[in-house]
Amino acid sequence: MTMNPNLDRLQRYPFERLNALLADVDPTPATPVNLGIGEPKHAPPAFIGETLAANLDGLGRYAGTGGTPELRSTLCGWLERRFALGAGALDPDANVLPAAGTREALFAITQAVVSGRRDALVLMPNPCYQIYEGAALLAGAEPVYLNTTVDTAYLPDLDAVPESTWRRCALIYICSPGNPSGAVLPEAWLRKLIALADAHDFVIAADECYSELYPDEERPPLGLLEVCARMGRMDFHRCVVFHSLSKRSNVPGLRSGFVAGDAGILEGFLRYRTYQGCALPLHVQQASQAAWDDEAHVRHNRTRYRAKFDTALEILRPVLDVDAPDAGFYLWPRTPVDDVMFARTLYEQENVRVLPGSYLSREANGVNPGAGHVRMALVADEAECEEAMWRIRRCVERL
Secondary structure: OOOOHHHHHOOOOHHHHHHHHHOOOOOOOOOOEEOOOOOOOOOOOHHHHHHHHHOHHHHHOOOOOOOOHHHHHHHHHHHHHHOOOOOOOOOOOOOEEEEOOHHHHHHHHHHHHHOOOOOOEEEEEEOOOHHHHHHHHHOOOEEEEEEOOHHHOOOOOHHHOOHHHHHHEEEEEEEOOOOOOOOOOOHHHHHHHHHHHHHHOOEEEEEOOOOOOOOOOOOOOOOHHHHHHHOOOOOOOOEEEEEEHHHHOOOHHHOOEEEEEOHHHHHHHHHHHHHHOOOOOHHHHHHHHHHHOOOHHHHHHHHHHHHHHHHHHHHHOOOOEOOOOOOOOEEOOEOOOOHHHHHHHHHHHHOEEOEEHHHHOOOEOOEOOOOOEEEEEOOOOHHHHHHHHHHHHHHHHHO
């Protein structure tokens, strides 16, 4: 059977590689703690489940790909408040589109924008969410990896990208707050990227799904549409952002997010997704609307993460080279030994899973920028996270 030859270029997902790494290890009999996957473990707000249950009559009806007018209005209102765009800045019929979580939308945008273009390049941070790479490959484009290291403050170095690369760029993925580093892209950096997009006519796809997890209530992370508004670009030309309820509201199983921005891009994207068949069920749309309309549970969520970071850093800093992230729920420490060896040893000796940084990265310009790091997702409850930190510290001290 003939298949898309680009399927053979897809690499194993990081969690598959981690499972293979640990498959033959007999860990210590301590209670297992999984910090390897970014799946929130805080309980979802009760009202989300209640709203789902109250709207199950929606199971008997097809939902439109574009979502209900009520949900689109709610999404626009949330964006306008959160990113200081001003009331009425977004048209619910043109500037926003619900999605079945950010993963499907981040993958699909490249298929809609890039497929059929010859010699197209898709740029992405390195390390990154592997969906970016797979989306580029299956669209027939070549991924270009922009290394992010401590030397670049974990930001892609735009000045290091050759002019010839920018000329062939069809789309660039950015992630802010970053996965795995938690780095937030500053305004000057985003303004420079927007100018490059204007000069070379490419799309900026901003993955902002960690934007609501941050340490300072008075300083939420900046967003791409917010910078557009500050520049007076209220058409958000060439810019689209992706948001999700998974991390914000602890409902990864709801599979609910959205994409917003440039109306021209979203018009074509809606046409593409109408064929793709990924409309949100009506009861999911109702629950999503309720979730985006409530901020109290999100503030409580941030309080819990803030406490876990304080505890984790107090325990780990005496033995590991680790910094507090700008935002998000990951720690990205430097390891005292090879990152793959560290992850295997930690699992064997302490029954704690972390993800080797090299599994999240690709070798580019002679280096794998994730090597020598591990990603720790502080997603478990406070007591479990604290116990895991003490186990990690014991392991490092033995090393």
